[in-house]
Amino acid sequence: MSQEHFGMKIAVYPGSFDPVTNGHLDIIRRSAKVFDKLIVAVLNNTSKNPLFTVEERTELLQKVTSDLPNVEIDSFRDLLINYMKDKNAHLIVRGLRAVSDFEYELQMASTNQKLDENIETFFMTSTPMYSYLSSSIVKEVARFHGPVGDLVPVEVEKALHGKYARS
Ligand code: PNS
Numbered sequence: 001m002s003q004e005h006f007g008m009k010i011a012v013y014p015g016s017f018d019p020v021t022n023g024h025l026d027i028i029r030r031s032a033k034v035f036d037k038l039i040v041a042v043l044n045n046t047s048k049n050p051l052f053t054v055e056e057r058t059e060l061l062q063k064v065t066s067d068l069p070n071v072e073i074d075s076f077r078d079l080l081i082n083y084m085k086d087k088n089a090h091l092i093v094r095g096l097r098a099v100s101d102f103e104y105e106l107q108m109a110s111t112n113q114k115l116d117e118n119i120e121t122f123f124m125t126s127t128p129m130y131s132y133l134s135s136s137i138v139k140e141v142a143r144f145h146g147p148v149g150d151l152v153p154v155e156v157e158k159a160l161h162g163k164y165a166r167s
């Protein structure tokens with residue numbers, strides 16, 4: 001019998017995580033308190049031309065969540081709802097920063113619910129100090145050797161320095 005049949009609330013937090021930021025980590029820590037188990041699922045998307053490979057992204061996530069016993073790191077391909085079926089999970093967590101996130105998030109949540117009526121998406125508003133933060137902005141700063149120590153965990157800062165080493 002699945003864990004959910006025993007009343008366990010399993011949520012999936014999907015994303016690109018290229019790389020994980022302090023904003024993502026804030027959502028992970030807070031939602032790990034709400035759900036019994038949180039699976040952070042990295043999209044293995046070849047079309048997006050990511051900076052970090054899926055292996056690098058999952059490894060970084062593993063490092064920065066190692067103190068959270070009910071958080072599991074995984075990756076998925078193709079449709080999120082198919083992955084969720086495999087995991088027997090029905091709850092999706094997404095972070096909401098500003099109004100600008102809303103339209104895209106509404107579209108995704110509505111599509112996922114249309115594809116599988118049992119899927120529910122929960123939005124967690126970001127802590128205000130992270131509301132401007134994104135993986136793209138972090139990469140932009142790191143690319144030009146700006147300080148990212150306040151934006152990402154130290155393991156990610158090191159990994160970014162590795163990618164953008166001065167030649
Ligand atoms: O961190 P991101 O890039 O905003 O995350 C987007 C993500 C990975 C959650 C979304 O692109 C996704 O779920 N992709 C998998 C394909 C899918 O299921 N699409 C249908 C929902 S619109």
